[in-house]
Structure formats: C-alpha cells, structure tokens
Amino acid sequence: MAKQIKTAIQPARDEDYPEWYQQVIKASDLAEKSPVRGCMVIKPWGYAIWENITQTLDAMFKETGVKNAYFPLFIPLSFLEKEAEHVEGFAKECAVVTHHRLEQGENGNLLPAGKLTEPLVIRPTSETIIGDSFSKWIKSYRDLPILINQWANVVRWEMRTRTFLRTSEFLWQEGHTAHATKEEAVSRTKMMLDVYSKFAEDYMAIPVIKGEKSASERFPGAVDTLCIEAMMHDRKALQAGTSHFLGQNFAKASGIRFQSDKEQEEYAWTTSWGVSTRLIGGLIMCHGDDDGIVLPPKIASSQIVLLPIIRKDADRQNIMEYCETLARELKEITFAGRKISVETDDRDIGGARGWEWIKKGIPIRAEIGPRDMAENSVFMARRDRPHREKTSVKRDKFVSDITGILNEIQNNLFNQALSFRKDNTVTIDDKGDFYQFFTPQNKEKPEIHGGFAMSHWCGSEKCEEKIKEDLMVTIRCIPFDNNENEKGKCICCGNDSSKRVVYAKSY
Amino acid sequence: MAKQIKTAIQPARDEDYPEWYQQVIKASDLAEKSPVRGCMVIKPWGYAIWENITQTLDAMFKETGVKNAYFPLFIPLSFLEKEAEHVEGFAKECAVVTHHRLEQGENGNLLPAGKLTEPLVIRPTSETIIGDSFSKWIKSYRDLPILINQWANVVRWEMRTRTFLRTSEFLWQEGHTAHATKEEAVSRTKMMLDVYSKFAEDYMAIPVIKGEKSASERFPGAVDTLCIEAMMHDRKALQAGTSHFLGQNFAKASGIRFQSDKEQEEYAWTTSWGVSTRLIGGLIMCHGDDDGIVLPPKIASSQIVLLPIIRKDADRQNIMEYCETLARELKEITFAGRKISVETDDRDIGGARGWEWIKKGIPIRAEIGPRDMAENSVFMARRDRPHREKTSVKRDKFVSDITGILNEIQNNLFNQALSFRKDNTVTIDDKGDFYQFFTPQNKEKPEIHGGFAMSHWCGSEKCEEKIKEDLMVTIRCIPFDNNENEKGKCICCGNDSSKRVVYAKSY
Structure with a gap:
C-alpha cells in the first residue's frame, strides 16, 4: 500500500x-x-x-x-x-x-x-x-x-x-x-x-x-x-x-x-x-485542492505574500526594510485592471505561517531571509505548483516578471479545470451505460463517479423526470454549441431526438 | 417691487x-x-x-x-x-x-x-x-x-x-x-x-x-x-x-x-x-440652489455633458464625431482618483435640454455647434456660475484646463458654503437674544431664521431639555476647537459654564 x-x-x-x-x-x-x-x-x-x-x-x-x-x-x-x-x-x-x-x-x-x-x-x-x-x-x-x-x-x-x-x-x-x-x-x-x-x-x-x-x-x-x-x-x-x-x-x-x-x-x-x-x-x-483553496490571481483577495525569515534580531530591520521596499514596488504594478495587492506576514510562528498562506490560496509566496537579501533575490513558491517547489529569483526579475507569472498561474488554473472537465465529459448513447455512469461504483466513496453525460433527449418532461427520480441527475442545459444536425435516440425513452443535452448531478 | x-x-x-x-x-x-x-x-x-x-x-x-x-x-x-x-x-x-x-x-x-x-x-x-x-x-x-x-x-x-x-x-x-x-x-x-x-x-x-x-x-x-x-x-x-x-x-x-x-x-x-x-x-x-442641485465635481455622478447643437441634418455627422473625439479624450483624464465621466446628450428637445442638466447639477455643460466646431472650440457653462454665463474656450485649452476648472468649481462650492455658515453663526450670551435668534420673525417664511448659536452651556440635561422644549433647538455638539479657557454663563440658567456649544435646529 x-x-x-x-x-x-x-x-x-x-x-x-x-x-x-x-x-x-x-x-x-x-x-x-x-x-x-x-x-x-x-x-x-x-x-x-x-x-x-x-x-x-x-x-x-x-x-x-x-x-x-x-x-x-x-x-x-x-x-x-x-x-x-x-x-x-x-x-x-x-x-x-x-x-x-x-x-x-x-x-x-x-x-x-x-x-x-x-x-x-x-x-x-x-x-x-x-x-x-x-x-x-x-x-x-x-x-x-x-x-x-x-x-x-x-x-x-x-x-x-x-x-x-x-x-x-x-x-x-x-x-x-x-x-x-x-x-x-x-x-x-x-x-x-x-x-x-x-x-x-x-x-x-x-x-x-x-x-x-x-x-x-x-x-x-x-x-x-x-x-x-x-x-x-x-x-x-x-x-x-x-x-x-x-x-x-x-x-x-x-x-x-x-x-x-x-x-x-x-x-x-x-x-x-x-x-x-x-x-x-x-x-x-x-x-481547491487537498491543501486548501487556490485563488485565480485576477480575482484573488491578494496576489503575493512576502514572508520575511528572521533568525536573529539583528537582521530584523534590514529584512523588513527590504520587504517594505519590495512591497511598495509591487503595489505600483497594475494587474487585471487593479493594483497588485501584497501582504507581508512577519509573525514568528514557524512553518505554520507558510501553510496558512497555502491554505488561503494566495497565488505567490516569497520568502526573504538573510541569504536572499544578500543575493538580492527572493525565494518564490507558486500555489499552482507542489508546495515544496521553490525557486530563487533575482529581485528585479521577480518584479519585472510578476504580471507574467500571475498570468501563467491564471492560465494554468483555467487549463487544468478545462482538462478535468474534458476528462469527465462523456458522450453516452446507451441507457445502461448512462445509468452505470451515474451510479457510484465504490460504496466507500459515493461522491466519486459520473461527470457530464452528453446524451440525447427527446424533449419530454416525462423523460427528464424519470432520470431525475432514478439517478438524481438533471438536464443542466441544452448547450448552444449543440450539433443541431445530429439525430439520435432519447437516452430514456429511445424516441427520436434532435439534440444532445448536458446531464449531470448538480449543486 | x-x-x-x-x-x-x-x-x-x-x-x-x-x-x-x-x-x-x-x-x-x-x-x-x-x-x-x-x-x-x-x-x-x-x-x-x-x-x-x-x-x-x-x-x-x-x-x-x-x-x-x-x-x-x-x-x-x-x-x-x-x-x-x-x-x-x-x-x-x-x-x-x-x-x-x-x-x-x-x-x-x-x-x-x-x-x-x-x-x-x-x-x-x-x-x-x-x-x-x-x-x-x-x-x-x-x-x-x-x-x-x-x-x-x-x-x-x-x-x-x-x-x-x-x-x-x-x-x-x-x-x-x-x-x-x-x-x-x-x-x-x-x-x-x-x-x-x-x-x-x-x-x-x-x-x-x-x-x-x-x-x-x-x-x-x-x-x-x-x-x-x-x-x-x-x-x-x-x-x-x-x-x-x-x-x-x-x-x-x-x-x-x-x-x-x-x-x-x-x-x-x-x-x-x-x-x-x-x-x-x-x-x-x-x-442646491433655486435651479436644482449643484454637484461638487469630485463626487458628481458625471462631470461634463457635451451638448451638440445640430440645426441641419447635414451637420450631424461632423458634430457628433467632434463630440465623440472630445469625449474620448476627456474620459482619459483622471480627476479626484477616477477617470472623468462625460455624457453626450444629442436629444432634439430645444432649451429643455440645457435646463435638465442644470437641474441635475452637472458641473460643466459644453455646447458644440457648427461655429464652435469651425473655431475648434466649445461653448462652456459652469454650474457654479449664473446659467446665462457661457464662455467660448478653445477645445485644446478646454481639455488641458479641465482638472483645473473642476477643482475651481469644487473650491468655490466649499468656500460659498463656508461663508454661508460663517454669516449665520452667531456668538450669543444673552438669553433674550438667543430666544429671538431662534424665533421666526416673518410668519410667512418660518423656515428662514436662526442658524448656529455659539452659546454657553452649564452641562445640565435640564437646561438642554428646556431649550429643546421652548425652541426645538438642540445642542448639535460640543466642538473640539472650543476655547476651553473661556468662562461664561449658561444661556439657559445663568450658572457658570466652561464651554460654548453649538445650538441649532436640526434634521
């Protein structure tokens, strides 16, 4: 195991x-x-x-x-x-x-x-x-x-x-x-x-x-x-x-x-x-994933958190100044029609701090310790990547690339969601397959099954009602990009149908 | 008369x-x-x-x-x-x-x-x-x-x-x-x-x-x-x-x-x-005045209305294009933290149109007819000035001066209101004068009397209550910029008082 x-x-x-x-x-x-x-x-x-x-x-x-x-x-x-x-x-x-x-x-x-x-x-x-x-x-x-x-x-x-x-x-x-x-x-x-x-x-x-x-x-x-x-x-x-x-x-x-x-x-x-x-x-x-929410940069509560790493009191002032200057510079940059929002979290609570921001889904975390400061860089982690993956980036490059990075995260999230939807959208023409698609196969994880079934519907409320009663599945919509010329048979009654619809369980 | x-x-x-x-x-x-x-x-x-x-x-x-x-x-x-x-x-x-x-x-x-x-x-x-x-x-x-x-x-x-x-x-x-x-x-x-x-x-x-x-x-x-x-x-x-x-x-x-x-x-x-x-x-x-509201430019619903004056159909396209270009340029300008908002009103309703915008309190009206266009100018009226006062301004100057003009209107409104308050704020130490100040002298216009009376108050709720009962006048506030060393006698009971307060009728 x-x-x-x-x-x-x-x-x-x-x-x-x-x-x-x-x-x-x-x-x-x-x-x-x-x-x-x-x-x-x-x-x-x-x-x-x-x-x-x-x-x-x-x-x-x-x-x-x-x-x-x-x-x-x-x-x-x-x-x-x-x-x-x-x-x-x-x-x-x-x-x-x-x-x-x-x-x-x-x-x-x-x-x-x-x-x-x-x-x-x-x-x-x-x-x-x-x-x-x-x-x-x-x-x-x-x-x-x-x-x-x-x-x-x-x-x-x-x-x-x-x-x-x-x-x-x-x-x-x-x-x-x-x-x-x-x-x-x-x-x-x-x-x-x-x-x-x-x-x-x-x-x-x-x-x-x-x-x-x-x-x-x-x-x-x-x-x-x-x-x-x-x-x-x-x-x-x-x-x-x-x-x-x-x-x-x-x-x-x-x-x-x-x-x-x-x-x-x-x-x-x-x-x-x-x-x-x-x-x-x-x-x-x-x-969201198993570590918390993941916020798309364009509507995120905040895009970046700076995490000063202060091991000795003597370093505090310098590191904080480094962070403040960096924050000020980042906040001047416009992204998606708004100024970038930057948080600075200097709480001394160990590893819990980084995890808090992961759970909160902030797109970019940037750690700044004495060595990063000495090298004029930041240690960057992205919420769309595994949490251990961190990269040292030169400070100026971090600033000049920031909108590019945020856009990349934004696009990654969209593409992931799109792939997921594609992977879980199935064209089904057989009634048995349809019922099986929407029936939990693993009793211990009843949530994990189904998806979107693109199936034919004759247009009758009766068929819609039957599917809903049997499977708690409803017609989510008759999609606009339907192939209107595609004829088929209603997944429920087998009568003629001129359109596929999106069948799914729903919130 | x-x-x-x-x-x-x-x-x-x-x-x-x-x-x-x-x-x-x-x-x-x-x-x-x-x-x-x-x-x-x-x-x-x-x-x-x-x-x-x-x-x-x-x-x-x-x-x-x-x-x-x-x-x-x-x-x-x-x-x-x-x-x-x-x-x-x-x-x-x-x-x-x-x-x-x-x-x-x-x-x-x-x-x-x-x-x-x-x-x-x-x-x-x-x-x-x-x-x-x-x-x-x-x-x-x-x-x-x-x-x-x-x-x-x-x-x-x-x-x-x-x-x-x-x-x-x-x-x-x-x-x-x-x-x-x-x-x-x-x-x-x-x-x-x-x-x-x-x-x-x-x-x-x-x-x-x-x-x-x-x-x-x-x-x-x-x-x-x-x-x-x-x-x-x-x-x-x-x-x-x-x-x-x-x-x-x-x-x-x-x-x-x-x-x-x-x-x-x-x-x-x-x-x-x-x-x-x-x-x-x-x-x-x-x-507001007797012609409607007057909006301070910084929070006005919109700052400028362009009023094309089209006497012949043949002029329409040119004048509208002139207005559109001007509006586009003005809308790019930032004033009080926001882009300037511009309306264009091409309704053919005669003089009623200008009056509508006066009543709506828009800070600047700019008429644009064939002659203005020929001279590359606009015919400007300001809501803080008499409605007949209109000035021909070169288009480019209108654009480059616009934030200055808006600021001037803003300041004028503030200064007018401040003068008005000063003119109607009176220091009163005599009870008779106080009662007269708050008693309508003209029965046909009972609204027009009084103002802010800066008078002494001993601090007792009884005096406050008495004044309220007699005159419907209340203590609006004990102002911060009170001269704390000024001793006096309560306007109501005559006892010692250490502070003047603002007495007025109120909404």
Missing part, C-alpha cells in the same frame, strides 16, 4: 468531498456560519474576493450601457402575487416582515408589536418591485431600452444551507432591462450570458458551458432561462449564472407599457440576469 | 424649503418614493453619487488598515437585548421577521406561514451581531486590533420619512473595531471622525464642525459619540457622520474577551462609526 501523504485539509477531497468543502472554508478563513440559521458571515479574506468580482463585473456591465440603481429591500405581498408562476416559485422560501416595533410583554420579554396592515416580503429577487418603477419610468419607445443593475442582498429561506452555495441571505447583482422589441430583449439576454461566461472563464478561470435550461428548470415566470454551467471537482455541475428572457410576462404583471413609434400602446419586453456569492463556492470547488 | 425672476425649481428655497427639497430631488432625477412605506428608490443619477462616495471612503478606510466583511441582515431578538440602552434605543423602530413562508389562506389570499421560534430583527445597526463574531475571532491581545467595515442596508422604521434624510431602509457603511486598550479605541474613534471630516470637506465640499455629542444625543449604548455637523441652506444643522467610543459596554454584552500580554483575561474596547445615504440629502441642501 502506498504511504498516506498527509494533506493540509482533512479529509481530502476523495475521502469526503462535502466535509472537505467545509474544512477548506474554515482553514482559508473565507467565511463562517452565523448564529442566524442559514446565514453566513463573509470574513475579510472571502469578502475581498467578492469585492474583486463586483468591481470587475460592474465595469463589464457598464461597458454595455447598464447603470446601477437601488430598490427597496421589501416587497409588498400584493406585488409578488402579480405574476402567478413567480409567486409560486418563491412562496415557500420567503422571509416575511409582519411587525415594525418591539414591545415589552407581560413577562418582561420583548415581543413583536405594531402589526403591518400588509405583510412585507424580503426580496428573494426584485422583478416585481423594479417592474413597478419601470412602469412609471417608461412612457414612450424613446425611453427604451432601460438598462438597470442592482448590487444587493436577497433572502431565500432555504431549509438545507451550505456556505456560499445555498444560504438564506446572499449577496448578488440583479440586472433588469426593458426593451421595445422581443428581438432586442432576446439579444440582451444572450449578451449578458456572454458577459458572465467571459467573466467566469477569463477572471475566475472556470470553464463554463453556455446553454438554455429545459422548461422545468426555468426561473419562475421566465419564457427562457439561459445559464452557464461549470464542473466542480466532484464532477457535479454548478449553475454559475443565469440570464432570463421574461417575454412580456412581468411587463403585463407590472403594467410596463409604452407608446410605440407607430403610436400604439404596447407592453415592454423584459430581461433579468444575476450572479451571486455562490460564485465563490464554485471557485473553491473548481480550483 | 422687484420683478419676480422665475427659477427652474418651484417653489424657491426661500418660499418653502421642505417643498423645494422634494422638488429638487424630482427635477434632478436622484430618487423617488417607492410603494413601500418610507423606502426610496435611488435612481441612476443619485446612485452614481453614492458609488463615488463609497469608492472614495472605502479607499480612505483601507488606508487606515480597515478591511471589509459582511454580516447577516438578521439579528436574533435575544442578541439585541444584550445591551439594555441599545435595545431601548432601537425597539420602537425595528422591522421584525416572524415567518419564513407564504401559504394560501381560506379565501385564496397568501398569508405568512412557518412561524419562527425566535423572531428576527432586520439590522438597524450591527454592533450585536458583529460583536458575536468578534467574541469568536479574538482570543489574545495578538489578535487585536480588529478593524472591520461593512457596506450594507439597514432598516429603522421611521414614522415620518423624507427621501435621503430619513428613510426606513437606507444604505450606509458601519465600521466596527476592537482594541486591547481604552486609549487605542479612543484614538480610533477620533481617527475615523477625522476621515469623515476630511471626506465631507474635501470631496463633498461641505464644511463641518467636529465635536462631541451631549449625553442625551449619544448613540444608544455608547460612552461617547463624536460627530460632524454641517449647516444646510435653511440654517439648520445636519449630522453628517458619527463615530462612537463604546467603552467595554458591547464587549461585555457580547463577551469579547482576550488574554492580555500580562496573561489576564480582559474585555476589549470597541468603537463603531458610520455615514449613510443621508449624505446625499446634505449635499442637496448645502449646495
């Missing part, structure tokens, strides 16, 4: 993936559970990732003409009820505000008081409240398109929660647009999916498949839901972003009407699209 | 200040009332100001070592109860979540269902929920200080609301720090007040008085509340930011303990500090 190599995170991914996930979050200091059921505390190291995500996406949205605004946290119950499918989709997970005061009860305890005449729902999403504003803002075709985005917190009262992936409160952005024509709205829906896909691949280093949801997986009230789907390291799919074409459903519900250029009163065509702190969960599960 | 000059905003400030305020917000398209009681919709032109405020302050906070994080929207009732004064201060205005589901009632209406075992309060402020995290994060003096900030929405159920100034939901930042010593916490409280004061004066162009609140005006649970106070154009005071030294009150309530360097268990010393979207209300009332 091979010797068990101890990893920084226990258990390793292959031993118990869900537990590995929780332990990585803890070890990397990204977030923690809060005393409020299902709500998380996003700690500074995790929040910094979110800040980079928001800044990058915000700029990308604005380039397409989108402007930010802010709408109320509360949605009157009557608003939510305006769109039947919509309210049905969210009724089971709404936090409801019923009182606006606290009063001392008979036993001295505080009790809710001041009952509201109409209960308020905390926004699970804002189509209805934003729709109300749109109905006032839009009078004529000249007011269109309206392109709005909101960065906000939303609440969906989930019964089973998991940090970042599914929490009762989460942070997100929600874009809402209104257009004069169907074509324009459809094209905006696709445009925003392209923004998400570009962001996921270029910044998060997460390869994604773009496609369309089947009817049963659509956003409640949408005509069409587009999505990007990514493969996590346990081979499950994560929906990383969605863009919805809402047709005229919400325009009719909220009365978003306009005078057309032909002087006719028409309903607007609307879209909505969003990504959330869930992306951070995807980041962890796409790039 | 002088001829009545019609202004863009009706009524003018001197006619009906509160109504002027609402009309300015409407005319400038900053925000609107929402269908949810007391909640506002912040429209793109208003939200862009908030984005600039947050970006600027965020960078200033980070320079002092503060890091961002995010804590739950919900606070368990039992947490709020931990600090007695705190809960008393907020109990009357808490939105309370009591259910987590909606269910169809007998008549088909949706009703709240799934009653929570413990009601959750929507954060009015986060001392107690963040204190809980701090109690887990802090073990030893080595973990201190902890310097955290959160950008978030909070809810205080106000009975009388006013856009930006007092809304049930508002956006803010709340900083929370924990320290090993009292001195360090006190010094952090002052440091953050200095940040606010610098930001208000340098970016918002709002002169502020720094000082300490009297006991009755303190934050519920604080040992000491520091504040910055600004004078609005109706001579009332606006509290523009507060920084609280919380002593060990919240540390005791939340159990924030640490092992000191002398190996003793001690309670930490904490601070909290915040500014909110209320600042935008202050901006409107400090700089």
Whole structure:
C-alpha cells in the first residue's frame, strides 16, 4: 500500500468531498456560519474576493450601457402575487416582515408589536418591485431600452444551507432591462450570458458551458432561462449564472407599457440576469485542492505574500526594510485592471505561517531571509505548483516578471479545470451505460463517479423526470454549441431526438 | 417691487424649503418614493453619487488598515437585548421577521406561514451581531486590533420619512473595531471622525464642525459619540457622520474577551462609526440652489455633458464625431482618483435640454455647434456660475484646463458654503437674544431664521431639555476647537459654564 501523504485539509477531497468543502472554508478563513440559521458571515479574506468580482463585473456591465440603481429591500405581498408562476416559485422560501416595533410583554420579554396592515416580503429577487418603477419610468419607445443593475442582498429561506452555495441571505447583482422589441430583449439576454461566461472563464478561470435550461428548470415566470454551467471537482455541475428572457410576462404583471413609434400602446419586453456569492463556492470547488483553496490571481483577495525569515534580531530591520521596499514596488504594478495587492506576514510562528498562506490560496509566496537579501533575490513558491517547489529569483526579475507569472498561474488554473472537465465529459448513447455512469461504483466513496453525460433527449418532461427520480441527475442545459444536425435516440425513452443535452448531478 | 425672476425649481428655497427639497430631488432625477412605506428608490443619477462616495471612503478606510466583511441582515431578538440602552434605543423602530413562508389562506389570499421560534430583527445597526463574531475571532491581545467595515442596508422604521434624510431602509457603511486598550479605541474613534471630516470637506465640499455629542444625543449604548455637523441652506444643522467610543459596554454584552500580554483575561474596547445615504440629502441642501442641485465635481455622478447643437441634418455627422473625439479624450483624464465621466446628450428637445442638466447639477455643460466646431472650440457653462454665463474656450485649452476648472468649481462650492455658515453663526450670551435668534420673525417664511448659536452651556440635561422644549433647538455638539479657557454663563440658567456649544435646529 502506498504511504498516506498527509494533506493540509482533512479529509481530502476523495475521502469526503462535502466535509472537505467545509474544512477548506474554515482553514482559508473565507467565511463562517452565523448564529442566524442559514446565514453566513463573509470574513475579510472571502469578502475581498467578492469585492474583486463586483468591481470587475460592474465595469463589464457598464461597458454595455447598464447603470446601477437601488430598490427597496421589501416587497409588498400584493406585488409578488402579480405574476402567478413567480409567486409560486418563491412562496415557500420567503422571509416575511409582519411587525415594525418591539414591545415589552407581560413577562418582561420583548415581543413583536405594531402589526403591518400588509405583510412585507424580503426580496428573494426584485422583478416585481423594479417592474413597478419601470412602469412609471417608461412612457414612450424613446425611453427604451432601460438598462438597470442592482448590487444587493436577497433572502431565500432555504431549509438545507451550505456556505456560499445555498444560504438564506446572499449577496448578488440583479440586472433588469426593458426593451421595445422581443428581438432586442432576446439579444440582451444572450449578451449578458456572454458577459458572465467571459467573466467566469477569463477572471475566475472556470470553464463554463453556455446553454438554455429545459422548461422545468426555468426561473419562475421566465419564457427562457439561459445559464452557464461549470464542473466542480466532484464532477457535479454548478449553475454559475443565469440570464432570463421574461417575454412580456412581468411587463403585463407590472403594467410596463409604452407608446410605440407607430403610436400604439404596447407592453415592454423584459430581461433579468444575476450572479451571486455562490460564485465563490464554485471557485473553491473548481480550483481547491487537498491543501486548501487556490485563488485565480485576477480575482484573488491578494496576489503575493512576502514572508520575511528572521533568525536573529539583528537582521530584523534590514529584512523588513527590504520587504517594505519590495512591497511598495509591487503595489505600483497594475494587474487585471487593479493594483497588485501584497501582504507581508512577519509573525514568528514557524512553518505554520507558510501553510496558512497555502491554505488561503494566495497565488505567490516569497520568502526573504538573510541569504536572499544578500543575493538580492527572493525565494518564490507558486500555489499552482507542489508546495515544496521553490525557486530563487533575482529581485528585479521577480518584479519585472510578476504580471507574467500571475498570468501563467491564471492560465494554468483555467487549463487544468478545462482538462478535468474534458476528462469527465462523456458522450453516452446507451441507457445502461448512462445509468452505470451515474451510479457510484465504490460504496466507500459515493461522491466519486459520473461527470457530464452528453446524451440525447427527446424533449419530454416525462423523460427528464424519470432520470431525475432514478439517478438524481438533471438536464443542466441544452448547450448552444449543440450539433443541431445530429439525430439520435432519447437516452430514456429511445424516441427520436434532435439534440444532445448536458446531464449531470448538480449543486 | 422687484420683478419676480422665475427659477427652474418651484417653489424657491426661500418660499418653502421642505417643498423645494422634494422638488429638487424630482427635477434632478436622484430618487423617488417607492410603494413601500418610507423606502426610496435611488435612481441612476443619485446612485452614481453614492458609488463615488463609497469608492472614495472605502479607499480612505483601507488606508487606515480597515478591511471589509459582511454580516447577516438578521439579528436574533435575544442578541439585541444584550445591551439594555441599545435595545431601548432601537425597539420602537425595528422591522421584525416572524415567518419564513407564504401559504394560501381560506379565501385564496397568501398569508405568512412557518412561524419562527425566535423572531428576527432586520439590522438597524450591527454592533450585536458583529460583536458575536468578534467574541469568536479574538482570543489574545495578538489578535487585536480588529478593524472591520461593512457596506450594507439597514432598516429603522421611521414614522415620518423624507427621501435621503430619513428613510426606513437606507444604505450606509458601519465600521466596527476592537482594541486591547481604552486609549487605542479612543484614538480610533477620533481617527475615523477625522476621515469623515476630511471626506465631507474635501470631496463633498461641505464644511463641518467636529465635536462631541451631549449625553442625551449619544448613540444608544455608547460612552461617547463624536460627530460632524454641517449647516444646510435653511440654517439648520445636519449630522453628517458619527463615530462612537463604546467603552467595554458591547464587549461585555457580547463577551469579547482576550488574554492580555500580562496573561489576564480582559474585555476589549470597541468603537463603531458610520455615514449613510443621508449624505446625499446634505449635499442637496448645502449646495442646491433655486435651479436644482449643484454637484461638487469630485463626487458628481458625471462631470461634463457635451451638448451638440445640430440645426441641419447635414451637420450631424461632423458634430457628433467632434463630440465623440472630445469625449474620448476627456474620459482619459483622471480627476479626484477616477477617470472623468462625460455624457453626450444629442436629444432634439430645444432649451429643455440645457435646463435638465442644470437641474441635475452637472458641473460643466459644453455646447458644440457648427461655429464652435469651425473655431475648434466649445461653448462652456459652469454650474457654479449664473446659467446665462457661457464662455467660448478653445477645445485644446478646454481639455488641458479641465482638472483645473473642476477643482475651481469644487473650491468655490466649499468656500460659498463656508461663508454661508460663517454669516449665520452667531456668538450669543444673552438669553433674550438667543430666544429671538431662534424665533421666526416673518410668519410667512418660518423656515428662514436662526442658524448656529455659539452659546454657553452649564452641562445640565435640564437646561438642554428646556431649550429643546421652548425652541426645538438642540445642542448639535460640543466642538473640539472650543476655547476651553473661556468662562461664561449658561444661556439657559445663568450658572457658570466652561464651554460654548453649538445650538441649532436640526434634521
């Protein structure tokens, strides 16, 4: 038997993936559970990732003409009820505000008081409240398109929660647009999916498949839901972003009407699209390894940590000065649209220090001891390489090469993830093979099986439902790059099919 | 009688200040009332100001070592109860979540269902929920200080609301720090007040008085509340930011303990500090005039609007190209840490177009017609000058001077506001004069009177209360730059006093 190599995170991914996930979050200091059921505390190291995500996406949205605004946290119950499918989709997970005061009860305890005449729902999403504003803002075709985005917190009262992936409160952005024509709205829906896909691949280093949801997986009230789907390291799919074409459903519900250029009163065509702190969960599960998270340099909380090695007190001042000068120089360099962020950690805690930064996933660690200083160099380690692999680099070369090194790490992470997805994506045409693909072969490691199956689907909800019941596998999307001419037989019923879809277990 | 000059905003400030305020917000398209009681919709032109405020302050906070994080929207009732004064201060205005589901009632209406075992309060402020995290994060003096900030929405159920100034939901930042010593916490409280004061004066162009609140005006649970106070154009005071030294009150309530360097268990010393979207209300009332808002260039939603004047269709292409090239060049220029933002408005709506931008308060309007183009110039108007005053400026000079012009406008706004405050700040030592100062002399314009009265106060809550009852005037702050050696007599009771304070009506 091979010797068990101890990893920084226990258990390793292959031993118990869900537990590995929780332990990585803890070890990397990204977030923690809060005393409020299902709500998380996003700690500074995790929040910094979110800040980079928001800044990058915000700029990308604005380039397409989108402007930010802010709408109320509360949605009157009557608003939510305006769109039947919509309210049905969210009724089971709404936090409801019923009182606006606290009063001392008979036993001295505080009790809710001041009952509201109409209960308020905390926004699970804002189509209805934003729709109300749109109905006032839009009078004529000249007011269109309206392109709005909101960065906000939303609440969906989930019964089973998991940090970042599914929490009762989460942070997100929600874009809402209104257009004069169907074509324009459809094209905006696709445009925003392209923004998400570009962001996921270029910044998060997460390869994604773009496609369309089947009817049963659509956003409640949408005509069409587009999505990007990514493969996590346990081979499950994560929906990383969605863009919805809402047709005229919400325009009719909220009365978003306009005078057309032909002087006719028409309903607007609307879209909505969003990504959330869930992306951070995807980041962890796409790039993390058995030593912790691995942060893609372009959205890393910080890119570089300097680790001064001070063996004698007499060396301290010189080494610290060397580090400070180096840090100052590095911080002047722009990478991925932002100044490089540099940490200096001079805590005297031995080997634990280096491991802390490995677990935190910082792209580059640079040790600086008396010898490195004497040689005018740094001792560099990269998070995308084995932790023991360290290289002595001349200080000036380190500075001048730094954006190149960061880009190389970024690309390596993307390519690794892409290879992994390719290795675990299988074209399956036989029903038996399909069932076997999604059935755990090793009872001790039930997590390790399956992947993405590219199989034919006849289009019937019945087949979709059957596969879901039998295997807990769903259609993640009908990919855009489908070979539309390829005919085949539905993997479930054997009837004619004109398209392959992505089947997978999912988060 | 002088001829009545019609202004863009009706009524003018001197006619009906509160109504002027609402009309300015409407005319400038900053925000609107929402269908949810007391909640506002912040429209793109208003939200862009908030984005600039947050970006600027965020960078200033980070320079002092503060890091961002995010804590739950919900606070368990039992947490709020931990600090007695705190809960008393907020109990009357808490939105309370009591259910987590909606269910169809007998008549088909949706009703709240799934009653929570413990009601959750929507954060009015986060001392107690963040204190809980701090109690887990802090073990030893080595973990201190902890310097955290959160950008978030909070809810205080106000009975009388006013856009930006007092809304049930508002956006803010709340900083929370924990320290090993009292001195360090006190010094952090002052440091953050200095940040606010610098930001208000340098970016918002709002002169502020720094000082300490009297006991009755303190934050519920604080040992000491520091504040910055600004004078609005109706001579009332606006509290523009507060920084609280919380002593060990919240540390005791939340159990924030640490092992000191002398190996003793001690309670930490904490601070909290915040500014909110209320600042935008202050901006409107400090700089706005009878033609609309006037935005200080450093935090303006946009600095420049180009207004092509196209009289013949044949000119359109050339003029638009001229504008586009100019806009591109201007957008490359950095001003106050950000790229200059430029709008181009080619709507053919006559004089209404220019007035719209005046009402929106954009610092610079530049008209570009065929003659301007032929002369390679622009026809520039500045929002800090009369609207008819326009100057022809050579295009290249316009570009090369732009940051200088913007800085000049910025300084003008600050100096105007400072003069106005000086003109309306009076040292008063006679009780009769004091009462007259705060009593409207003209019944038709009750808003126009008073200002800041620098008068002596003996320190008793009774005198403070009496003045408040008689005149609705409160002690805004005990200013730091008080002449401490100046002895005097309390303006209310005539007893000995060692300090002048700022008395004013306030928002």
